[in-house]
Amino acid sequence: MFRGIDEVDWASLRHADGSAEDVPGLLRGLASADPAERETALDRMYGAVHHQGDVYDSTLACVPFLLALAVREEVRDRAGIVELLVSIGGPEEGGGGRDEGGDGSGGGGDGSGDLAARAGAALRAGADVFVRLAGDADAGVRRAAPVALVRFLDRPARVLALIRERITVERDDRVLLALAEGLGLFARRHLPTGDAHAAEAVYLLAALSGPPHGPALRLAALGQLARCAPELLPADLVPTVVRLLRDRSGQRVHGRPAPHGPGVDTLAGRLRRLRPSDEEGSRLLRTLHSALDGRVADRVALLCGQLTSPDALDRCNAVWMSAGLFREWRAGVAEPVALIGAQLGAEEARLHDAAVAVLVELFELALPAADHLHALVSCRPEFRIRHRERGAPTLGGPLKALARAGDARATPVLAEVLAGPVVPHDLGLVIPHLGRAAAPLAPALRRRLARVRLDGPDTHERAVPLLSALAALGDAESVPSVLRLLRGMPDGLRLRDAVTGAAVRALGVFGGAAREAIPDLRGLLKTGCAVAAADALWSLTGEADAVVPVLLRKLTEPGSGRYRPADAADVLGRLGPAARTALPALRRMTGSGEASERAAAACAVWRIAGEPEQVLPVLRAAWVEHPRTRTTIAGCVAALGPGGAPLHDLLRAELMSPRRHRSDSGGYDSHDIHEDEGLLRVCRVVPAREGGG
Template identity: 50%
Template sequence: MFAGIDEVDWASMEHAYGPADDVPALLRGLASADPAERERALDGMYGAVHHQGDVYPCTLACIPFLFELVADPSVPDRGDIVELLTSIGGIDLGEDDEAELDEEEAEGAANYAMAAAAVSANAGVFFALLADEDPGVRLSAPLALAALHDDPARVLALLRARLAAERADEVRFALVEAAGRLALRHRPLAGPVADWLSRLAAESHPPGLRLAALAQLARCAPHALPGDVASVVTALLRQLRAFPGPGGARARTAEPLGPGAEAAPVTLLGQLRARSAGESAVRTAPWTADLLRTLHAGLDDRVAERAALLADQLRSPDPWQRIDAVRMTGGLMGGWRGSHTELVRLVGEQLAAPEPKLAEAASHVLEDLFALAAPAADALAARVAADPGAWVREWADGRPELGSAVKALARLGDARALPALAAALDHPGVPYDVGPAIGFLGEAARPLTGALRRRLADVVLDEHAYDRARPLLTGLTALRAGEAAPEVLRVLRDAGEFRGEWLRTAALRALASFGPAARCAVPELRALVRHPGTVEATEAAGALWAVEGEAGAVLPALIEGLASESVYARRAAAGVLGRLGERAAVTAPRLRALLRHEELWLRVDAAVALWEVSGRAAECVPVLLAAWEQNRHVRVRVAECLARMRPVGAGSEAARVLLAELTSVRRHNATDGVHGSHDTYTDEKLLALCRRALLGNTGKEPT
């Protein structure tokens, strides 16, 4: 084994972290008898040689040696190596991708192509592995064949034949999954695969296999799913809860929901695998979660059916199935619009569950829902009141943050979060997310003003001042707490150099929110305005306008801001000019010139400001609608302006765009099932703005 490995000039090649002269040791480590050494080697292969899916020349040089390892039955954990080869050879760039590559990306694409060719040329090795004695190898081989072999019809025939002989449940599901992958990659096989999967989904087969077949049907042939797929899957889940399958056991709900007491793995990859194995060890039919995730992905926009499935899961007596359901419910609501009231209520019920992981998962989902979490408000309040120790959590590096249940309750604007926020302000380190939480509470958080002022007055203005002061400034800004002007002015005057511009900008925004109550800051604001062309000068002009209301005192600085080399300064200037309205009409030509700027966000800000200073919608709306189509993330900004312009003309292009948004079931900012912590909030805000813009025209809510 490894003949010729020392003849490869590894030192002349590089991986993600430098010279590749350590690769031979990694390859040999994969064959070690020591599990810890194998783990380190595999972690090194993924972490450096195949870093985040990249393929380097040294990755290509590894391929022959990886196949040697796979073919040797004495090598432990060969299934891991099969998965590594599948990943290295399985990247498929489409023609559209290749057409947009720059020189560096083209070199990477060439490496991907060579890797795919090299692994596919040897993929016949995987046929023998379908019947290997090692179940881990049998688990990995089907997907390797489906992803890499160039004779898909032969692969499908062997998958079907192997299913009849295979007895391990998870390997059988892998065979079915591989068939679905074949149908997706080779569309002529979609019909035969769908027919086979439909037969497997019939009642004569075990429930786990039927569920696996339905999941793959949803992926590759959703039209072939039974019309009552939700009720069929619900019935299968109930069967699995009682009898998970051959060799299975009844639900083990009395066992702890955590990993075993084995020695800690030595790498991050090992820790993740150990955590997964620990969860699987105490689960009933642990593969059910993966099958259901696949099914949900295939059902896509069939939101009502997906919600019905999740509602049943959330009522399961098995806490692990409820944990899975909570997580998938978060994915559904984060990516798709709909009436989610019942699901939210059921997620809220999990907050009272005795299993900590279940309650924690529920609070994390509710945290991201903002106003949509209202059906769970009482459950959140009860959770917060019952667990003061979770009001503030700390990251591993010691940074504090609000607990999920506290954040979720505050984001509802529920005053029952006040005691927790007050406690957070008494914490030695103020959590970074206290300020935004206060913002959602609004006037209900007014009693916290004194604590915010005291903490801000105590902030040492050193290199860490921004992290300490920002949450406090955010809270005072949200409350428009003008009585805090002296404390904010101290920050503005004495902020240091490190992140000083960020800190002064936050202070200036706070002063602007105070309006005339910040009159004590006028001398400092005027001094900053006399140095135009920066974000600080523009923010100071906005604050000075809010305090004094004299357009003549700030227009020169804002005009200079529009001409700044900094796009951020230009955008800030456009925003302040919009607040001045017709008093800034003299800047209309300059704003009009920015409508053709290459930076999309600046074009949008300029169009909004131009409408606000001139009232001429005709030249602004086309720019806004073009940006709407070019970048979905700009839609809230555009909709805010259209809502202020209302009524939107019936039959206009703007009305068409707004109605199309309102009738889409997909959230505008969700991508491939991935969503950010504020995406649901932002999308719901967009929908409200679209309705408001159209409501001015019709007099009633659009349908």
């Protein structure tokens, strides 16, 4: 199986970490009798030779040896090798489902497109290997083979015949699920071409979705039908799925599987240990949810069915699936959120932790679970503070979720935490979400701020959340403590500018009560905190002549920081006509290469000049092309009142959209849901005004 391996000039080939001279050892490691060596070798294959899906010349050179390894019965863990080969073959053509991975890039590295194409061609040339593996004695190999067959054997009739045959003789339930997945992939690949075999595959899936087949196979077939032939789904889809899920759970051996041992600390090992306890059930329902996509009412109903299952593993899977729905869709979530809250009392630690993790991200949408959260933090003090092995303690997830939801019952619990010997550094960050309900906490927050060391290594971590909280409460009595911090921090203090900026923003909020800070603010106009200082000084004095030149400089000053031009434009916009001298620079900034800068500058021009015609195209383009700018633009339109009418249509359309505004922007931020809900609140201002007037 390694014939010719030493004839390859591996040293001249490359992978993610440079020379590929270590690859022969990795290939031999995949065939080792030592499980730890095999796992380490596979981990290294993914970490270097096929790093993040990239295909290098060394990856291509590995394909013949990997194919040879896959068919040698004496080699252990061959399923992992087959999965590696499928991954090297690239993502599913035609933009496969999100649950199948891949970003559609077709590989990476230098000349990646050509190398990926050549790798795919090599796998298609060796596809007879996967025909043999479809009937392998190792069930794990048989589970990995169907997708490889569909992907690489370019004979549709032969592929369909093999899958049909394997379904009739297979006795391993997990392999049957993989065969159903292979059928679905086959149908999605060939339906667009009009191939008659695709219709046969759909017919076979429909047959597998009904009796007398077992519940797991029926669930798998329904998930694949939803992706390729949704018109064939039963009218009572949700009740059917919930019933099948419970039948499956009843057949499964109850209790958790034996935990994975510590094993080797490899990427593959860590990922395996992070898999759901019921990975099969998770995949079945995740596939169905993904296929249902925008059928939000069905998905919510399905989640509620999952969350009321007698089986804790089903409920745990549902909690994690709900997170994906909430992040992407503006669904009516009250019922599933309340059911997630009910999981907080579960004895299973994994289920409890999953519920907490999801609720913390929901902010105000977590209110239907507030009773459960309050009951937990009231009777279980250990959930109020999270002590970490490294770093400062933080608020416990249940208390953080309750406060972020804006529930006033968090206030007395936070007061108890504030009175304790250890105060989490992030406590102040949840105060703004409680609004005036947190007012009773102001004296304790003020005392804490007065005790923050001015030269401590953790001054930033301690001071900034407290300053944010006191600013949110508008606590003017804290001015002396804020000024103490502002005036007393030594030069060179770590993150000094961040602390100064937070202090300055607080002073701007306190208004006339902070007038004694005016000299301090003037002194900061030539520092890194100039934008914040100018904003606060304007709030306290209304002196446009003092602040506009500073802000104008920050619009054009080289090296002023990635975000500061947009911040300066925001402040200039709030000054309104008093900032007319900045209009030429702001108009130039509407052509910036940064979307955030274009949007901020266009909004500022509109608010200062009151002439939207020149900036409307900029704002409309930014709204559509860069969803992250929508909060800025909507805030501008709302602030203009009737003058914002030229863009009211965008706000109305946003309110009608079922999808969250950043769901397609790539990446994920834990504040995405909260930001989207904030955008909707701003957008509602316009119809509310129009309806009232």
